[in-house]
Amino acid sequence: MANVEPSAAAREALGVEAVTALVTEIETFKTQFDVFRFMKRLVERYFSRTFMVVNMPSVTSRELSPNSIITNWPADLLTEYDGAAMLTRSTILERLRRSSTPLQYDMDDAAAKEPSDNTSSVKALFHRFNMNRGAYFPVHDAGGTRGAVSLHGNRSAFSAAEMIELSYISIHVYNRLAQIRDMDVRTSDVLTEREIDCLNWTSAGKTSVEIAEILGLSEHTINHYLNRATKKLDAVNRTQAVAKAIRSGLIK
Template sequence: MANQDMAAAERVEGLITDVKGFKTQFDVFRFMKRVTELYGARAFMVLNMPGATAQELGSSSIITNWPSDLLTEFDQISLLSGSPVLAHLRRSSIPLRFDIDDVALQRDSKSGEVSKALFTRFRMNRGSYFPVHDATGARGAVSFIGDREPFNALEMMELAYIATHVFNRLAEIREMDSRNSDMLTERELDCLNWTAAGKTSVEIAEILTLSEHTINHYLNRATKKLDAVNRTQAVAKALRLGLIK
């Protein structure tokens, strides 16, 4: 048993070391997929705590690999409203193990049956949520869901430790992105906006009455400031940060 505990501790410490080195949200996404598979779950979600009037889970999600159809249906039939899981997360900082059968019983009969059928269809009928917060006190949660047996006490402790580090690192990455975005010039933002609209460098040059070389210079500089690997990622990051629309 001691050897198993030591191996588990070393494995988790290795995972945490990985987290500390991540530079982008996509790094964290890939890591969370790996952790999800490692612990025998099917899907994960990292989310900000939905506000009191929130109607959609999707708008609070930071990163997730939930099946898109599941998340869409969840929001379309307003299952966030009256969610027993969300109620627990709002009033407690204690990790939650749940089974969809038990959750359904805590809802009204109609939404209970609908939620049970929905999650069972995607084989995501049990899992755990881990309440977390960042350095500013902003609250959130990390979940792992699937159809395996409930996580045991050791797995819950390991996943809670991982969840805390993941949420904190995502907050740090957002802060780094925000600092970089503050340095974007008006011209760089213009170029990103037009790129997001599907315009080529040649077309943007005509619109802004600048040379194609100058447009490429602005886009390359914006890409570097946003710590993106290419223009597509730079546009995606700028959209996520609300810098362009």
């Protein structure tokens, strides 16, 4: 989709009734693909180019891809971004960790305010994919997992009304995705007794070595169980797997 700068009239906010209709639609989604198609339409309506729904990366994360839930970012962009470990130097991520306030960004402004090799390389990368402006909307689900919904493109700044609308819509999108993943957990692969044991001990603060001693198994076997449980729960890491298992009632 080409980024054509909308006229002032075209960029008017949707309004309460239209946003309410969108939120009602979100509540009917059954799969992540339903949400993906909705986000593509939302991006077009707000004259943007791409979107991403992401879980908040941990302070030790070096890559964005494993934390992404759904996105239509170009694969080459993500590969280059993660390959250069740009996440570790992201000023946007730092702001999202410190605040729950939506924010807008402009790569040109950022590069002018904080000139450095890093900002220059990030600017060049996002310019190449026509994604040098956009907005991030901090969100969290019922279990307290934090994340963000973002729109990117070349359009001018979102109006205050648009930011309010997108923030409200983002909250519902993120929560619906969490509900869908929980439903998938209950209807797909069931955790084995051993996997549940390992998650329970992990929740209690035990390491793989300690769990191995408790259960009389090897550390390799414990890691296998935990990795398999993490995959079944569609979690980014063990900590998130434990949180999802608790929310789903699989462990106490």
